[in-house]
Amino acid sequence: MALALARASSFVPQGPLRGPPGTGARSSTEGSADAAVIVLKNVSKSFRTPAGTVPALVGVNLHVRKGEVFGIIGLSGAGKSTLIRTMALLEQPDEGAVYLDGRDVTHLRGAALRAERRRLGMIFQHFNLLRSRTAAENVALPLEIAGVPRAQIRRRVAELLDLVGLGDRAGAYPSQLSGGQKQRVAIARALATDPAVLLSDEATSALDPQTTRSILALLRDLGRRLGLTIVLVTHEMDVIRQVCDRVAVMEGGRIVEEGPVLEVFSRPRSAVTRAFLEDLRGDGPLPAWVTVNGKPHPAGEDRRYVHVTFVGPTAAEPVISRMVRRFAVEANVLRGKVDQIGESPFGALTLELRGAPQDVARATEFLTDQGLIVEVLHHA
Numbered sequence: 001m002a003l004a005l006a007r008a009s010s011f012v013p014q015g016p017l018r019g020p021p022g023t024g025a026r027s028s029t030e031g032s033a034d035a036a037v038i039v040l041k042n043v044s045k046s047f048r049t050p051a052g053t054v055p056a057l058v059g060v061n062l063h064v065r066k067g068e069v070f071g072i073i074g075l076s077g078a079g080k081s082t083l084i085r086t087m088a089l090l091e092q093p094d095e096g097a098v099y100l101d102g103r104d105v106t107h108l109r110g111a112a113l114r115a116e117r118r119r120l121g122m123i124f125q126h127f128n129l130l131r132s133r134t135a136a137e138n139v140a141l142p143l144e145i146a147g148v149p150r151a152q153i154r155r156r157v158a159e160l161l162d163l164v165g166l167g168d169r170a171g172a173y174p175s176q177l178s179g180g181q182k183q184r185v186a187i188a189r190a191l192a193t194d195p196a197v198l199l200s201d202e203a204t205s206a207l208d209p210q211t212t213r214s215i216l217a218l219l220r221d222l223g224r225r226l227g228l229t230i231v232l233v234t235h236e237m238d239v240i241r242q243v244c245d246r247v248a249v250m251e252g253g254r255i256v257e258e259g260p261v262l263e264v265f266s267r268p269r270s271a272v273t274r275a276f277l278e279d280l281r282g283d284g285p286l287p288a289w290v291t292v293n294g295k296p297h298p299a300g301e302d303r304r305y306v307h308v309t310f311v312g313p314t315a316a317e318p319v320i321s322r323m324v325r326r327f328a329v330e331a332n333v334l335r336g337k338v339d340q341i342g343e344s345p346f347g348a349l350t351l352e353l354r355g356a357p358q359d360v361a362r363a364t365e366f367l368t369d370q371g372l373i374v375e376v377l378h379h380a
């Protein structure tokens with residue numbers, strides 16, 4: 001790709017990567033390969049409303065590493081938009097500090113603030129394109145504001161539109177483009193000033209599932225090709241599943257859980273994370289047809305209900321059939337999901353195991369020994 005987005009350092013100062021100051025985070029090693037690009041340290045933010053003060057962020061600590069896709073998920077009102085707007089330097093915290101490439105950018109103003117913002121591209125749920133401008137003119141806008149010469153703008157806009165697969169729609173107005181195409185234009189515009197970080201606030205929430213997949217694949221691809229760091233806010237765990245490396249779960253302005261996506265999906269700790277994952281993990285309450293008043297039936301028989309999660313290589317092994325052959329148990333699959341998290345296989349099954357208690361217990365142990373994550377749901 002001609003663009004190969006040769007980092008346009010002429011108008012975007014590239015600061016040295018330094019470790020974030022004293023967060024206690026794993027990435028605080030000076031100059032390490034996974035140095036944090038964005039660090040938030042004890043960030044709090046409230047809004048005053050006629051009804052009183054609304055705490056939107058409460059003591060938030062997090063670090064986003066260079067080159068990763070970092071997801072932020074939460075229910076409506078959890079504080080996600082306020083958090084990403086704080087990262088985009090569009091909101092200033094009441095307390096705490098924000099670091100970009102190791103520099104404290106919490107209280108910048110004027111030209112210094114504008115220069116840092118150019119390092120942070122942002123895309124939105126409703127695209128925010130100017131209707132009176134063509135796709136090319138929308139992409140050109142940040143370059144015009146940055147004072148880039150006309151000929152250079154023309155070249156770069158063409159490259160950016162090619163990069164997002166819209167080279168042939170340069171002259172189209174937003175009203176002539178589909179939702180997915182509009183978001184592609186918005187992505188090209190966000191990349192125009194060659195940011196280090198792309199911040200996405202519910203960028204796929206207005207799109208159908210197929211278009212969502214193509215936009216997420218584009219973001220993932222751009223992240224890899226350009227060495228971009230991507231932070232995305234969503235209320236859909238499926239978006240996190242498809243594209244993120246790590247995830248933070250928010251509730252009531254706080255981060256209640258954070259970790260690599262595979263780990264959080266395999267062993268969710270908080271109730272809100274579990275609720276988000278119920279469909280993907282298939283581990284809600286037992287189906288009504290195996291329960292009476294929430295208890296398994298028929299009582300008195302030797303049955304155990306287990307939820308097993310397979311991740312990585314174990315997902316490809318016939319572990320359940322081996323268990324049935326080896327132990328005097330029968331296994332009834334009550335529900336299940338087999339899918340992928342990023343590029344790793346992931347499976348989750350709820351099983352009813354029938355047999356003598358000692359056989360059922362040994363079979364359950366076997367599943368754990370084979371590397372599956374096993375939760376016993378009910379023991380009749």
Ligand SMILES: Nc1ncnc2c1ncn2[C@@H]1O[C@H](COP(=O)(O)OP(=O)(O)OP(=O)(O)O)[C@@H](O)[C@H]1O
Pocket residue numbers: 047048049054055056074075076077078079080081082083235
């Ligand atoms: N400008 C504002 N003025 C007053 N209150 C605000 C403002 N922005 C956010 N809030 C409040 O702060 C809290 C967090 O809002 P925020 O928009 O960050 O949450 P969210 O997780 O992004 O929600 P949603 O998914 O609905 O957008 C909410 O109670 C919200 O009403």
